[in-house]
Amino acid sequence: MKTANQPLLSLKGITKRFGALTAVNGVDLDVCPGEIVVIIGPSGSGKSTLLRSVNFLEEIEEGTITFEGNEVGYVKNKHGRRHLDTPQKICALRSEIGMVFQHFNLFPHMTVLGNVMEGPLTVQRKSQEEARHIALDMLAKVGLSEKRDVYPATLSGGQKQRVAIARALAMRPKLMLFDEPTSALDPELIGEVFDTIRALGKEGMTMIIVTHQMGFAKEMADRVIFMEAGSFVAQGTPEDFFANQMEHDRIQSFLSRIL
Amino acid sequence: MKVLCGRVIRTILLFSCLLFLLAPLSRAEDTDQIFQDANDAMARGDLPSAITVLKKVPFSKSDDSGAFVRSRMQIARLQFALKDFSAATASTKEVLAVYPDNSEALNFLASVQKEQKPRYVVFWEDCLRFLPNLLKGAVMTITLVFCTMLISPLGGLLIALGRISRFKPFSTLCWFIIWLFRGTPLLLQLFFIYYGLPSLGITFKPFTAAILGLGLNYSAYLGEIIRGGIQSIEHGQMEAAKAIGMSYGQAMRRVIIPQTYKRLMPPIGNEFIALIKDTALVSTIAMVELMRSADQMFNAYFNVTALILAAIIYLVFTTFFTFIFEKIEHRAGIYENR
Structure with missing residues (x-):
């Protein structure tokens, strides 16, 4: 049952533990189609873990993930113990959710074009020409058409991250996850990456972005969430969030440290 | 007077007859004495006088007792020992003048002539003599190396993937193979496969046994090397591959393993390189390869040239492979060159 204002992604009671440490503690989150959610918070607060859980790079202990109205990713065996769904299903889900990493993780042995073509070619089994066509489109979108035949080692950090975005976009994902996409970049290179993300937002891409760039959160976000110790402490539209930050001592001290 | 003349003539005739009859006997006694004297002289270490003594044995067309040949060959050997090669040649030729196909004289003449040749000529002639056999052995060595080079990277990859596999029986099996084949001498493994397994009813031809032993041993070693290579690739690569929807197998094949090549x-x-030299071990299981050929030549002629030649062939192989691997390494890492 699909409705217009049904959330694209719905998280309920997500809990992820690493041994004794509870990284994410019962988080609920609904993301509507086209919405841009920005998650901020101190390091170790579970932002990245939450994002990785959405892409099944982390296996959660409790909670449900609902994508396009279907509960996905986990099944119960006959003893009632839940475990990750079959690799095929997980791969299919991941191919609909793009992810961009802090350290780019481009494939160094492939050219820029090869990196972007890899998903359509290997995962979607598209033809060489078709994959190449898609990849060139995506490279044009991130403004790196002229770099298509070089290896990633020759690119600047900002260029690498834009290629990584193109690589994720080539799969035509319905949701994009950005895990601190600018944290490994020199300050003067941050702008070009955010320009790319901004352009995506204008096209109506649904995005969850973990970042420390408050300016970007203020400008682009539909909703800003402050996360600490595995839980959402506060959330709201950027205007409300930044206007009412004084109410939360923790948010205030966090923001004063990074701004 | 007439009577006296007749008695004298009779006596002379009688002595003549007696001498004639006794002549062979006395000559035999002479030659024995000559050899005895010569031996005494040699025992004293006086080789020149031994030669002088031996020369008293007269030249003889019909050398029934063999004393002439014996004396001349002995003279030749003594002259050889005194490094008078031309005299030794002359003495030997004296024998050959009477018996042109005396094998002892012919062989001796050959070794005298060899001694007179410059060393490099001798070495070169030895090389030409040994090379055909050694090259045959070298072809077998290269065959063994190539077969093992084809098998062991595949076996090694399988073992490496097994070791990092989360499927317990597979990873335990691979751990066991590595434990077994790295932990025992290759020589023992070859012996076991070729000599030991037949008692369990499994018999291999030498070549099959050699390939099996080398292949398993090198797969175990390469398995650990390849596992190290795979695990040295940054974890983010696997995550990035998974994030675009790749399966574990696709990620390994397309992303992780290609990065390990360099x-x-x-x-x-x-x-x-170690393998090229380790193939020498299969000579112990009835394989005729380079080392075995060299050993055969060495034992047949007691000539060290065979071993030197084998060493040179091994060096040619290892140098060639070192060069090839440097080239491959350079090409495999082309994307890292800015």
Whole structure:
């Protein structure tokens, strides 16, 4: 049952533990189609873990993930113990959710074009020409058409991250996850990456972005969430969030440290 | 007077007859004495006088007792020992003048002539003599190396993937193979496969046994090297591959393993250089390869040239492979060159 204002992604009671440490503690989150959610918070607060859980790079202990109205990713065996769904299903889900990493993780042995073509070619089994066509489109979108035949080692950090975005976009994902996409970049290179993300937002891409760039959160976000110790402490539209930050001592001290 | 003349003539005739009859006897006694004297002289270490004594044995067309040949060959050997090669040649030729196909004289003449030749000529002639056999052995060595080079990287990859597999029986099996084949001498493994397994009813031809032993041993070593290579690839690569929807197999094949090539070339090249030399071990299981050929030549002629030649052939192989692996390493890492 699909409705217009049904959330694209719905998280309920997500809990992820690493041994004794509870990284994410019962988080609920609904993301509507086209919405841009920005998650901020101190390091170790579970932002990245939450994002990785959405892409099944982390296996959660409790909670449900609902994508396009279907509960996905986990099944119960006959003893009632839940475990990750079959690799095929997980791969299919991941191919609909793009992810961009802090350290780019481009494939160094492939050219820029090869990196972007890899998903359509290997995962979607598209033809060489078709994959190449898609990849060139995506490279044009991130403004790196002229770099298509070089290896990633020759690119600047900002260029690498834009290629990584193109690589994720080539799969035509319905949701994009950005895990601190600018944290490994020199300050003067941050702008070009955010320009790319901004352009995506204008096209109506649904995005969850973990970042420390408050300016970007203020400008682009539909909703800003402050996360600490595995839980959402506060959330709201950027205007409300930044206007009412004084109410939360923790948010205030966090923001004063990074701004 | 007439009577006296007749008695004298009779006596002379009688003595003549007696001398004639006794002549062979006395000559035999003479030659024995000559050899005895010569031996005494040699025992004293006086080789020149031994030669002088032996020369008293007269030249004889019909040398029934063999004393002439014996004396001349002995003279030749003594002259050889005194490094008078031309005199030794002359003495030998004296024998050959009477008996043109006396094998002892012919062989001796050959060794005298060899001694007179410059050393490099002798070495070169030995090389030409040994090379055909050694090259035949070398072809077998190269065949063994190539077969093992084809098998062991595949076996090694399988073992490496097994070791990092989360499927317990597979990873335990691979751990066991590595434990077994790295932990025992290759020589023992070859013996076991070729001599030991027949008692369990499994019989291999020498070549099959050699390939099996080398293949398993080198797969175990390469397995650990390849596992190290795979695990040295940054974890983010696997996550990025998964994030675009790749399966574990696709990520390994397309992303992880291609990145290990450059890193793996130096240690694998090392292993293959060791392999070239380790093939010498299969000579112990009835395989005729380079080492075995060299050993055969060495034992047949007691000539060290065979071993030197084998060493040179091994060096040619290892140098060639070192060069090839440097080239491959350079090409495998082309994307890292800015």
